Amino acid sequence: MSRVSKAVQRLVGGSVQLTNGQRAVSTSARAENSLSIDLDIGVKQCPFRATMESFTLDREESGSLSIPEANESTVQPFDAVPGPKGLPFLGTLLDYFKKDGLRFSKMFEAYRARSLEYGPVYKERFGPVEMVVISDPAEYSKVMRAEGKFPVRREMEPMAYDRTQKGMDMGLVNSQGEEWHRQRTAVSKHMLPLQTVAQFCQPMDTVAEEFTQKLPLAMDSQGEVKGLEQEIFKWAMESIGTFLFEERIGCMETKPSQQAQDFIHHLRSYFKLMQPLMYNLPIYKLFPTQKWRQYQFHSDRVIKIGQSFVDKKVDALKKGEVGNTSAFLSGLLSNDNLSSRDVTGIAVDLLMAAVETTSTATTWCLYNLAKNPEAQSRLAAEVKAAVPQGGEITTESLAQMPYLKAVLKETFRVYPITYATSRILPSDIEVAGYNIPAGSHVQANLFGMFRDPELFPDPESFKPSRWLREAKMDPKLKSLSNLVWGHGARMCIGRRIAEQELHILLAKVVQKFELSYHHEDVEAILNTVITPDRPVQIKFTPRNL
Numbered sequence: 001m002s003r004v005s006k007a008v009q010r011l012v013g014g015s016v017q018l019t020n021g022q023r024a025v026s027t028s029a030r031a032e033n034s035l036s037i038d039l040d041i042g043v044k045q046c047p048f049r050a051t052m053e054s055f056t057l058d059r060e061e062s063g064s065l066s067i068p069e070a071n072e073s074t075v076q077p078f079d080a081v082p083g084p085k086g087l088p089f090l091g092t093l094l095d096y097f098k099k100d101g102l103r104f105s106k107m108f109e110a111y112r113a114r115s116l117e118y119g120p121v122y123k124e125r126f127g128p129v130e131m132v133v134i135s136d137p138a139e140y141s142k143v144m145r146a147e148g149k150f151p152v153r154r155e156m157e158p159m160a161y162d163r164t165q166k167g168m169d170m171g172l173v174n175s176q177g178e179e180w181h182r183q184r185t186a187v188s189k190h191m192l193p194l195q196t197v198a199q200f201c202q203p204m205d206t207v208a209e210e211f212t213q214k215l216p217l218a219m220d221s222q223g224e225v226k227g228l229e230q231e232i233f234k235w236a237m238e239s240i241g242t243f244l245f246e247e248r249i250g251c252m253e254t255k256p257s258q259q260a261q262d263f264i265h266h267l268r269s270y271f272k273l274m275q276p277l278m279y280n281l282p283i284y285k286l287f288p289t290q291k292w293r294q295y296q297f298h299s300d301r302v303i304k305i306g307q308s309f310v311d312k313k314v315d316a317l318k319k320g321e322v323g324n325t326s327a328f329l330s331g332l333l334s335n336d337n338l339s340s341r342d343v344t345g346i347a348v349d350l351l352m353a354a355v356e357t358t359s360t361a362t363t364w365c366l367y368n369l370a371k372n373p374e375a376q377s378r379l380a381a382e383v384k385a386a387v388p389q390g391g392e393i394t395t396e397s398l399a400q401m402p403y404l405k406a407v408l409k410e411t412f413r414v415y416p417i418t419y420a421t422s423r424i425l426p427s428d429i430e431v432a433g434y435n436i437p438a439g440s441h442v443q444a445n446l447f448g449m450f451r452d453p454e455l456f457p458d459p460e461s462f463k464p465s466r467w468l469r470e471a472k473m474d475p476k477l478k479s480l481s482n483l484v485w486g487h488g489a490r491m492c493i494g495r496r497i498a499e500q501e502l503h504i505l506l507a508k509v510v511q512k513f514e515l516s517y518h519h520e521d522v523e524a525i526l527n528t529v530i531t532p533d534r535p536v537q538i539k540f541t542p543r544n545l
């Protein structure tokens with residue numbers, strides 16, 4: 001086994017297969033979903049920006065790319081990378097427990113603060129885990145180019161350990177190397193084609209319509225929806241259910257089924273508990289701590305419910321009741337390259353990955369719109385022009401709503417729910433003048449980049465129009481917004497589905513209601529993804545048509 005493979009295995013555990021680490025990156029896998037991006041941004045005034053090397057990668061480019069070598073004599077060794085020193089064994093863990101110190105629940109703030117202190121690249125160690133954090137987009141583009149055919153993301157340790165203990169398949173999120181590629185290839189066919197995604201526009205429109213009809217039932221006398229997040233969560237689950245399971249789950253009923261309610265409860269608790277387990281020493285591997293037992297309890301329930309959906313579909317297929325093998329789950333089950341064990345792992349992963357992310361993104365979008373009446377009016381006018389009142393939202397109407405898309409982009413800029421990317425380097429690369437060795441865990445500091453005034457003027461303000469064509473944003477800077485979905489061959493596989501769901505829901509809500517916010521500002525906090533730190537009490541007033 002090569003030095004590189006060993007180093008990577010040491011870091012991520014399990015069997016990882018990597019390309020050979022040469023500095024030639026095949027773009028064929030990136031072309032898989034044509035969602036590749038270019039981050040070589042030419043913003044020169046920022047003190048962070050390292051010398052701009054011009055190695056642009058065109059979207060249409062294919063074949064192999066050669067990355068310019070930095071002048072070896074000026075490249076400093078990895079040990080010279082700046083960063084907080086920390087203690088032997090513990091690293092900087094204690095910094096996160098000090099009164100008024102940094103917080104794991106505000107990790108995105110910690111990344112930003114550290115990068116302001118240490119510069120465009122710094123390293124930090126939490127116990128056994130060392131991270132290299134990059135805050136300069138041009139420097140991060142070197143990581144993107146080096147990721148190879150089988151990009152390795154650091155596994156979500158508690159999730160992976162739990163699955164190992166249960167003897168389950170790793171699923172798409174945590175598998176690596178050839179095994180990841182096998183699953184990804186099989187799943188992509190059923191998730192990425194535009195026509196496949198478009199087929200679900202109509203059922204998603206129906207679910208969004210039901211959401212807007214249900215909202216008034218949950219309003220108090222002020223027009224505020226108590227438990228708004230809960231309602232959004234139900235929508236997210238029902239909406240993705242139409243795609244994943246080709247059936248209605250029952251979350252939009254006045255009294256949702258017990259199964260739907262249980263799923264929501266367990267999934268939310270699961271995500272909440274994952275956060276502290278991910279950032280502390282993995283003591284749970286030595287003995288089952290209370291948090292670990294709770295996490296396992298909720299994970300058991302989530303997996304069982306996911307499994308029950310798959311089992312139902314397997315039975316239906318056996319009885320010949322499901323004819324449409326182009327539908328997602330039926331398609332996977334009919335795929336000879338996937339066992340039913342594979343399919344369960346994948347379906348549960350997708351459900352877990354889909355619900356918390358889209359519902360949190362929706363909450364942030366509604367909050368931003370409620371707090372920014374001008375942006376909201378512009379969106380309402382756009383929706384009015386594109387969608388006949390009471391009409392369905394279609395792929396055609398969505399194509400006429402650039403401001404809607406800008407609202408989502410701007411929401412992700414202000415609250416990038418996945419606040420950092422993750423890659424384990426397959427080969428040594430130079431970043432900002434330092435050698436970063438193969439096997440390093442490297443992250444892009446998205447929150448820091450998105451709030452960098454050199455990149456985004458007036459970064460704390462919510463201004464969707466900055467993303468519009470008329471604003472003439474540098475295309476390379478524009479492509480930075482894609483990073484909330486990750487990058488390259490391992491980019492979020494649910495992106496198209498998620499965007500479609502979110503666009504439909506936002507358009508529907510704004511078409512029917514005027515949103516306003518009359519409370520103290522909420523703050524962002526990490527519950528695995530960046531969520532509001534308290535219930536968001538938005539007032540919904542029926543819109544005058």
Ligand code: HEM
Pocket residue numbers: 153172173174184240349350351353354355357358361417418422483484485486487488489490491492493494495497498
């Ligand atoms: C607002 C919504 C969402 C956001 C912001 C988001 C973000 C992300 C990000 C950042 C990654 C890591 C990508 C990388 O490492 O390059 C990811 C991976 C993934 N996402 Fe999403 N996601 C969202 C919705 C969804 C939905 C709706 C689904 C499923 C229907 C989904 C399924 C997945 C899966 C399976 C992976 C792992 C892919 C792989 O490793 O090959 N996500 N997502």
